[in-house]
Amino acid sequence: MYGTPQIFCSPTTLLHHLPVARPPSGSTRTMVACYPGEARGRYLRHCDTGRGAALTAILYLNRGWSAEDGGQLRLYEEGFHNTQVRADVAPLAGRLLLFWATEECPHEVLPARRDRFAMTIWCRDTARWTRPGWPTRCSDAPRWRR
Numbered sequence: 614m615y616g617t618p619q620i621f622c623s624p625t626t627l628l629h630h631l632p633v634a635r636p637p638s639g640s641t642r643t644m645v646a647c648y649p650g651e652a653r654g655r656y657l658r659h660c661d662t663g664r665g666a667a668l669t670a671i672l673y674l675n676r677g678w679s680a681e682d683g684g685q686l687r688l689y690e691e692g693f694h695n696t697q698v699r700a701d702v703a704p705l706a707g708r709l710l711l712f713w714a715t716e717e718c719p720h721e722v723l724p725a726r727r728d729r730f731a732m733t734i735w736c737r738d739t740a741r742w743t744r745p746g747w748p749t750r751c752s753d754a755p756r757w758r759r
């Protein structure tokens with residue numbers, strides 16, 4: 614790994630400080646993953662629905678990453694089977710990416726040509742599912758950029 618990330622608070626505290634209108638209110642689950650470059654590590658298109666989470670937050674840990682290194686996170690338009698690309702995100706050190714863990718945000722990790730490290734936090738949001746009147750879809754919530 615290229616340097617050690619310095620994290621001064623728990624993942625739950627981190628998420629509660631995010632500038633979002635509806636900070637997640639449930640528990641979190643954290644994973645640090647390495648996709649080995651030698652094996653062209655990748656993760657085919659999926660949604661994070663199986664993780665029991667409402668929101669996925671990923672902190673990338675790769676210094677000096679370039680386009681030739683591959684390993685971008687490819688985000689697709691809404692819908693489990695949607696193959697229309699929304700954006701490719703490079704896993705640059707210090708980049709924090711948030712997206713809904715539902716079928717609104719299918720995604721995949723493209724093959725990496727270098728060892729690729731990422732810390733993922735899956736966040737449950739009980740309020741999102743249980744409070745009447747709260748948006749249950751990303752498209753119903755306030756938007757900053759689309």
Ligand SMILES: O=C(O)CCC(=O)C(=O)O
Nearest residue numbers: 656661671686722731733
């Ligand atoms: O590391 C990434 O960019 C995404 C990983 C991912 O999609 C997952 O673990 O579910």
Ligand SMILES: [Fe+2]
Nearest residue numbers: 659660661720
């Ligand atoms: Fe995922």
